[in-house]
Amino acid sequence: MKGGAGGMRRIVVIGGGANAEHDVSLATAAAVAKALCSGGFDVDELTIGRDGTWWRGTDALGTKAIPSLAAALDVIERADVVFPAVHGPSGEDGTLAALCALAHKPMVGSDLRAGALGMDKWATKLVAEDAGIRTAPGRLVTAAEIKDIEFETDAVVKPASAGSSFGVALARDASQLREALRRAARFDERILIEDVVVGREIDVAVLREADGRRWAAPPLEIHADGLFDTRAKYDGSARFSVPADIDGADRAALTEAALRMFDALGCAGVARIDFFLTGRGPVLNEVNTMPGMTAESQVPRMFAAAGLSYEQLVAHLVDAATVPGQPHNPGP
Numbered sequence: 081m082k083g084g085a086g087g088m089r090r091i092v093v094i095g096g097g098a099n100a101e102h103d104v105s106l107a108t109a110a111a112v113a114k115a116l117c118s119g120g121f122d123v124d125e126l127t128i129g130r131d132g133t134w135w136r137g138t139d140a141l142g143t144k145a146i147p148s149l150a151a152a153l154d155v156i157e158r159a160d161v162v163f164p165a166v167h168g169p170s171g172e173d174g175t176l177a178a179l180c181a182l183a184h185k186p187m188v189g190s191d192l193r194a195g196a197l198g199m200d201k202w203a204t205k206l207v208a209e210d211a212g213i214r215t216a217p218g219r220l221v222t223a224a225e226i227k228d229i230e231f232e233t234d235a236v237v238k239p240a241s242a243g244s245s246f247g248v249a250l251a252r253d254a255s256q257l258r259e260a261l262r263r264a265a266r267f268d269e270r271i272l273i274e275d276v277v278v279g280r281e282i283d284v285a286v287l288r289e290a291d292g293r294r295w296a297a298p299p300l301e302i303h304a305d306g307l308f309d310t311r312a313k314y315d316g317s318a319r320f321s322v323p324a325d326i327d328g329a330d331r332a333a334l335t336e337a338a339l340r341m342f343d344a345l346g347c348a349g350v351a352r353i354d355f356f357l358t359g360r361g362p363v364l365n366e367v368n369t370m371p372g373m374t375a376e377s378q379v380p381r382m383f384a385a386a387g388l389s390y391e392q393l394v395a396h397l398v399d400a401a402t403v404p405g406q407p408h409n410p411g412p
């Protein structure tokens with residue numbers, strides 16, 4: 081990937097987003113922008129407000145979605161690469177990949193298809209099971225069905241499409257199930273009711289390099305007390321160990337399943353594939369195609385354990401950027 085007119089390569093980092101993970105995405109985008117700056121890139125920062133209007137730095141680009149988007153497109157036009165650091169719906173779900181595809185602009189990360197499949201926990205489950213990767217048994221219900229749903233057994237209830245554990249709860253009886261379903265319905269009309277998986281929580285990060293080669297960093301274990309919920313994610317109480325203390329066979333099984341899932345969805349850039357490690361091997365929990373990426377987040381810590389610094393990681397991601405939806409064609 082060459083820079084514009086002999087100068088530094090210009091990267092537009094997009095953060096924020098019109099969803100519940102807005103603040104988490106601001107943190108990721110700020111960290112990515114900082115690492116790119118210190119890596120010698122010319123960085124422009126765009127932010128999508130909670131109301132869907134676009135900002136450049138601290139300047140509102142308009143008071144309405146369409147004119148502010150039009151102004152943001154001028155900024156995107158001048159970039160060599162877009163780095164969409166927006167988690168969750170209307171971002172990570174392929175929406176920003178679609179914008180870059182329509183604009184013929186190289187971007188970091190997964191295309192529309194992989195983003196949309198990865199954002200949808202039910203679709204992810206179907207793809208995983210077909211690829212021979214186990215997931216928690218579960219059923220999909222809609223918000224309209226809530227009043228008719230019977231409690232069967234302890235279950236984890238979660239919106240089909242959300243993140244940062246928003247709307248995720250453990251239900252141990254009928255009233256908890258009803259309450260959990262109502263909460264999940266605030267985030268998505270489609271809700272998953274899953275069996276509770278007993279196992280260690282292990283994440284695997286996969287990176288696709290500019291030459292198309294994919295590799296997994298050493299797995300990370302999350303030590304959370306119960307569900308890895310929103311509070312544990314951001315109050316610093318969860319402890320991670322990297323590399324996870326697991327034996328060679330488990331590591332091989334996790335890595336193999338992560339790479340298979342990355343390929344089955346057609347991911348690009350970096351994806352974090354989250355598992356439970358059970359007595360019977362890995363069970364896939366979910367796939368994040370735009371995982372949290374502050375310097376303290378799981379993904380940078382896993383790559384640091386592989387000898388790749390945060391600055392190097394974001395530079396590799398920029399080098400591997402392609403116009404989404406077009407066949408990947410590494411240069412000579």
Ligand SMILES: Nc1ncnc2c1ncn2[C@@H]1O[C@H](COP(=O)(O)OP(=O)(O)O)[C@@H](O)[C@H]1O
Binds near residue numbers: 245275309
């Ligand atoms: N089926 C399950 N069994 C046990 N724990 C679960 C299950 N599903 C989710 N969890 C717990 O809830 C957390 C959040 O769920 P997850 O599906 O990863 O949602 P999010 O996309 O918001 O991160 C997980 O990190 C895990 O601790």
Ligand SMILES: [Mg+2]
Binds near residue numbers: 244245354366
């Ligand atoms: Mg998760």
